[in-house]
Structures are given as structure tokens and as C-alpha cells.
Amino acid sequence: MIYLKDIQKSFNQQPVLKGINLKIGKGEVVTILGPSGSGKTTLLRCLNFLEKPDEGIVQVGDIQVKSKKATKREILSLRRQSAMVFQHYNLFAHKTVLENVMEGLIVTKKYKKAEAKRESELLLEKVGLGDKHNYFPSQLSGGQQQRVGIARALALNPEVILFDEPTSALDPELVGEVLSVIKAIAQEGITMVIVTHEMSFAKEVSDRVLFMDGGVIVEEGSPLEIFNAPKEERTRQFLNRISRDFSVSFLEERAN
Amino acid sequence: MTIDILFIWTAFKEIIKALPITLILTILPLLAGFIIGLAVALIRIYKVKFLCRVANGYVSFFRGTPIIMHIMLIYFGFPLLIDQISTKFDLGIQSNSIPIILFVLTALSLSAGAYLSEIFRSGIISVSNGQMEAAYSVGMNSFQAMTRIVLPQAIAQSIPNFTNIFIGFLHTSSIAFIVSQKEMTGAANIVASTNLKFLESFIAAGLIYWGLTIIAEGLSFLIEKKATAYNRGGVQ
Numbered sequence: 001m002i003y004l005k006d007i008q009k010s011f012n013q014q015p016v017l018k019g020i021n022l023k024i025g026k027g028e029v030v031t032i033l034g035p036s037g038s039g040k041t042t043l044l045r046c047l048n049f050l051e052k053p054d055e056g057i058v059q060v061g062d063i064q065v066k067s068k069k070a071t072k073r074e075i076l077s078l079r080r081q082s083a084m085v086f087q088h089y090n091l092f093a094h095k096t097v098l099e100n101v102m103e104g105l106i107v108t109k110k111y112k113k114a115e116a117k118r119e120s121e122l123l124l125e126k127v128g129l130g131d132k133h134n135y136f137p138s139q140l141s142g143g144q145q146q147r148v149g150i151a152r153a154l155a156l157n158p159e160v161i162l163f164d165e166p167t168s169a170l171d172p173e174l175v176g177e178v179l180s181v182i183k184a185i186a187q188e189g190i191t192m193v194i195v196t197h198e199m200s201f202a203k204e205v206s207d208r209v210l211f212m213d214g215g216v217i218v219e220e221g222s223p224l225e226i227f228n229a230p231k232e233e234r235t236r237q238f239l240n241r242i243s244r245d246f247s248v249s250f251l252e253e254r255a256n
Numbered sequence: 257m258t259i260d261i262l263f264i265w266t267a268f269k270e271i272i273k274a275l276p277i278t279l280i281l282t283i284l285p286l287l288a289g290f291i292i293g294l295a296v297a298l299i300r301i302y303k304v305k306f307l308c309r310v311a312n313g314y315v316s317f318f319r320g321t322p323i324i325m326h327i328m329l330i331y332f333g334f335p336l337l338i339d340q341i342s343t344k345f346d347l348g349i350q351s352n353s354i355p356i357i358l359f360v361l362t363a364l365s366l367s368a369g370a371y372l373s374e375i376f377r378s379g380i381i382s383v384s385n386g387q388m389e390a391a392y393s394v395g396m397n398s399f400q401a402m403t404r405i406v407l408p409q410a411i412a413q414s415i416p417n418f419t420n421i422f423i424g425f426l427h428t429s430s431i432a433f434i435v436s437q438k439e440m441t442g443a444a445n446i447v448a449s450t451n452l453k454f455l456e457s458f459i460a461a462g463l464i465y466w467g468l469t470i471i472a473e474g475l476s477f478l479i480e481k482k483a484t485a486y487n488r489g490g491v492q
Contacts, residue, residue: 050389076397084393090386094409094486104394107404138489156394 001026001191002160007046007056007067009039016042017053018215024160024208027189031202033226034212035238040195043212044162047193048082049075061159080108083153087165089145091137097124097148098133104156123151127181143174147181154185161185163194167201199242203227211235260456267447267460274443275464277357281429281439284361286422289368296369297376298402311373318370324431326363331435334359360432368425375417379410412483419476423469430465440464 002024009017016039024030032040045051047060052075053067061081065074083104091100101120105111111119124130127147137145146166153161166182167175179201186192186205196202202209202223209226211219211234219232230236298304299311318326335351342349383406391401433442440461448457 048393050392072397076395079392080395082393084390086386086390086393088386090384090390092387092390092405094405094412103404107400108395136486138487152394162393 001028001061002047002193003057003059003064004046005057007043007053007058009042009046009051009053009055016215017046020056020215020217022210022217024191024193027191028207029186029192029194029205030208030210031194031196031206032210032212033196033199033202033238034210034218038212039215040212041164044164044193044195047160047162048079048084050084080156081159082162083156083158083160084162084164085146085149085153085166087168089137089142089149089169091145091148091152093137096134096136097129097140100137100148101151101155104152109156120151120155123154124148126154127151128177141174142170143177146170146178150178150181150185154190160191160193163192163196165195165197167196167198197242199227199239211238213238260453263451263453263456264460264463267444267451267453267457268463270447271440271443271457271461272464274438274440277437277439278426278429280357281360281364281432281437282422282426285364285368286372286425288361288365289370289372292365292369293372293374293376296373297380300373300377301380314366315370315373318367319374323364323367323428324434326367327360327431327435330363330366331356331359334362356435356437357432360435360437364425364429364432367428368421371421371424372418375414375421376410379414379417380406382413383409412480412487415476415480415483419472422472422476426468426472427465 002022004020004022007017007020008015020043032043034040042051046053046058049058049065049070052070056067058065058067058078060078063074063078063081065078091097092103095103098117098120101123102111102113102116105116105119106113109116121130121133124133127150129144129147129151132140132144132148137148140148149166163182167178170178175198179198182192182194183201183205194202194206204223206223208220209223210217211226211230211232213234219226219230219235225231226235227239230239296311296315299307300315304311335354338349338351338354341347342351387405387409388401391405396404429439430441432439433445436442438446444457444461447460448454451457
């Protein structure tokens with residue numbers, strides 16, 4: 001389904017990914033955790049070549065691309081295997097909510113306009129935005145924009161949906177509505193790779209958790225294994241720090 | 257010296273007959289410049305091999321020299337070139353049979369292309385990179401991403417700049433009269449010198465230019481309001 005072999009990537013001679021090997025099966029929900037700068041977003045972006053790996057093989061669905069010899073045509077067909085939900089939503093600013101969802105269907109899936117419209121309306125209904133068809137992204141809250149982003153990704157019916165910190169730019173009170181939409185689609189058996197900082201969400205939604213640090217996958221396993229019995233020291237440190245932050249902020253909230 | 261207010265109106269009626277030429281000298285170069293400018297901007301943004309250098313040189317020269325110079329160079333230079341080519345290949349074209357307005361239009365188009373290319377370039381750069389990435393993520397190729405996602409936003413955001421250039425070129429078209437192309441300023445000059453009423457004639461011409469500029473600004477405001485409605489936020 002997804003197969004990565006020896007993915008390497010540097011920015012200005014600074015290695016960010018140091019040989020990543022990974023296999024993800026159909027229907028699997030994989031979350032990637034790790035401190036900032038660990039390369040998790042870069043890894044996700046290598047999956048659809050928004051970042052071109054320096055070295056290694058990327059395969060999504062039936063399309064396999066060797067990074068070094070990747071042609072434009074190969075990259076295009078690799079990208080058409082996946083869809084992405086961005087941290088900053090990146091909705092097409094000049095198009096309405098409905099047009100945002102229709103765009104991929106019309107341009108890359110060659111749907112007729114009426115068909116694309118029907119399909120998009122269903123999806124917007126599903127993410128709870130059936131009443132916002134003619135709004136522009138600038139008129140929506142962050143949570144609503146991100147749900148449009150999810151509908152846009154779902155519309156393509158891709159082999160895999162890539163989530164790049166989908167809730168990191170949201171106000172805390174809007175995180176919940178987005179996470180519940182993601183949870184709902186996770187249960188439908190769509191393959192998903194999620195980079196996130198939401199630990200409890202990762203625990204709940206994933207089949208497998210990867211912990212990355214310093215450009216390598218340090219540890220992987222079921223959420224139970226990673227959160228309750230991490231084998232590696234680095235994973236333990238990271239989780240401790242996160243849970244301490246969490247309990248401190250929780251106490252602060254109580255105190256206020 | 258007294259000012260003959262009534263003559264302003266007489267001059268006005270005479271000068272406005274040259275309005276079509278002024279509009280032709282403004283609009284045609286801008287249309288040609290629109291195409292040249294877009295092409296040059298894309299070549300420079302994508303750093304197309306070899307062409308990029310040509311484009312850089314073109315923009316540098318035409319923005320780095322006065323437009324009056326372009327008109328002079330083309331008005332005096334092109335006939336030489338055309339005559340030489342014509343005799344060499346026996347084409348039978350004579351440069352003095354080519355209407356002057358064609359030289360002026362060529363010069364103004366080349367200038368407009370250089371100025372507009374920078375407006376396109378800044379417009380395209382101002383569209384956030386995330387828009388391009390989102391387009392790629394839904395499976396568009398670079399051409400589709402550019403034409404469907406980036407350019408519409410870049411052009412909508414550049415409308416005030418386009419208006420600026422339009423107004424600039426409306427006024428610049430007046431220098432065509434130095435090569436005896438009779439547009440509004442040329443017409444004003446003729447009315448002035450035949451009647452020896454310079455002040456009145458140029459006041460009349462000034463009023464026409466000003467009026468045209470106000471109309472252009474009004475139109476631009478309406479178009480901008482419509483084209484960038486998506487960016488305004490708030491609730492419907």
C-alpha cells in the first residue's frame with residue numbers, strides 16, 4: 001500500500017531524514033509523533049513529493065517512484081494516489097466552499113460539473129457544513145475551514161489521506177470538532193497517515209504509532225505499547241515531557 | 257494677459273476629437289503588454305534556461321530608460337532595419353509607407369510589457385505557497401495549478417497596480433506627439449498655436465485627461481471590489 005525505502009532528505013546539507021523505511025497496509029491509521037524538528041512533517045511531505053527526497057523509493061498504491069530519477073509525470077501520478085490536509089488549511093482562497101471540494105473532482109478526476117457538485121454536497125453534509133456551500137474560506141472559522149479541507153481530501157477518494165498537524169493552528173475550543181470528523185472517517189477504513197501533537201487523539205484513533213526523533217523512526221508499535229510501555233529512552237522522555245505539560249496546563253486551567 | 261474662459265470649451269470640442277487615438281495608444285499597448293508581461297513574469301519566476309536572461313535584460317532595459325527614448329529609438333531605428341531587410345530580400349516594403357502610429361504602438365507595447373511583468377511577478381509571488389501545494393495535493397500539474405489557482409488570485413490582487421499603469425500610460429501616450437502622431441496633447445498643441453491661446457487649450461486637454469482618470473479609477477474600484485470579494489472575510 002505505502003512503501004518507503006531508505007528515504008533521505010537534507011536541507012542545506014543538514015540531514016532531516018536519515019534513511020526511513022516504512023510499510024503501511026491498506027486501511028491502517030498511522031500517527032507520527034515526535035518533537036519539533038524530528039522530520040515528521042518532512043516525511044509526510046515526501047509521500048506526495050511536496051518535498052522531493054534526495055534518496056530512496058516512495059510507493060503509494062501502485063505507483064512507485066525512485067526519488068533520484070523521478071519524472072514530472074511520475075510525480076503527478078504519485079500525487080494522484082493521495083490527498084493532503086494541511087496545518088494551515090490551504091483552501092483555495094478565491095473559490096467557495098463548494099468549489100473547493102469540486103475542484104479536484106473536475107480537474108483531476110474529470111467529473112462532469114453536476115456530478116462533482118452532487119458528490120461535493122454529500123461530503124460537505126458529512127463534515128457538517130451542508131449550510132456553508134457559498135461561503136468563501138475567509139468567512140469561516142478555522143475549524144470549519146479545516147473540515148472543508150478534509151472534505152476536499154475525501155472527495156478525491158485517494159488511496160491514503162495525509163494529515164499534516166491538522167489541529168495545530170486551531171483555537172483549543174475548535175480542535176474537538178475537527179478531531180471528531182477525522183475519527184469518523186478513520187472508522188470507515190480509509191488509510192491515513194497523521195502527524196499530530198494531540199496525544200489522546202493519537203492513542204484513540206491509531207492502529208500504529210511511530211515515534212520519530214532526529215530524522216529516524218526511533219520506535220513504533222500499537223498505541224498501547226508506545227504510550228504505556230515505551231521501550232526507548234527517548235520515547236519515554238518525550239512522552240513524560242508532554243504529559244507533564246498537559247497536567248500543568250490542566251492544573252492552571254483549574255486554578256483559573 | 258487675460259484668460260478666455262469660453263475658448264476652453266471651443267478647444268475642448270476640438271481636442272476631444274483626438275480622444276480615439278489617445279485611447280488606442282493607451283489600450284492596445286496595455287493589451288499587448290499584458291501578454292508580454294505575463295510571459296516574461298512566468299519565465300523569470302520559473303527561471304527558464306536562456307530565456308530568463310533575455311527576459312531579465314528586457315525588463316532592465318525598458319524600465320531603466322525613459323519611454324520617450326523607446327519611441328525615438330523605434331521611430332528612427334526600425335525604418336533603417338526594415339529598409340535594409342527589405343532591399344536584401346527584395347520584399348518591396350518601404351518604411352515611409354508604414355503609418356507612424358505602428359512605431360509608437362510598438363514602443364509603448366514593449367514598455368508596457370516590462371512594467372506589467374513586474375506587476376505580474378509581484379502578484380504571483382504574493383500568493384502564498386500553500387495555495388500551490390494544495391493544488392499539487394489534489395493532483396493538478398503545474399500549468400493547472402498556475403492557471404486555475406495562482407493566477408486568478410494574483411491578478412485580482414494586482415488590480416490597483418494595473419489601474420496605476422493604465423493611468424500612467426494614458427498620460428504617457430501624450431509623448432507620441434513628438435513624432436507627430438496627433439493624439440490629444442498633439443491636438444491641444446495645434447489648437448493652441450493656431451489660435452495663440454496656449455493656456456486655454458492645455459487647460460482643456462488637462463480636464464479631459466483628468467476626467468478619463470477619474471472614470472478609470474471608478475471602474476477599477478468597482479472591479480476590484482467584485483474580484484477580491486473572496487478576501488474580505490466576515491459573514492454573508
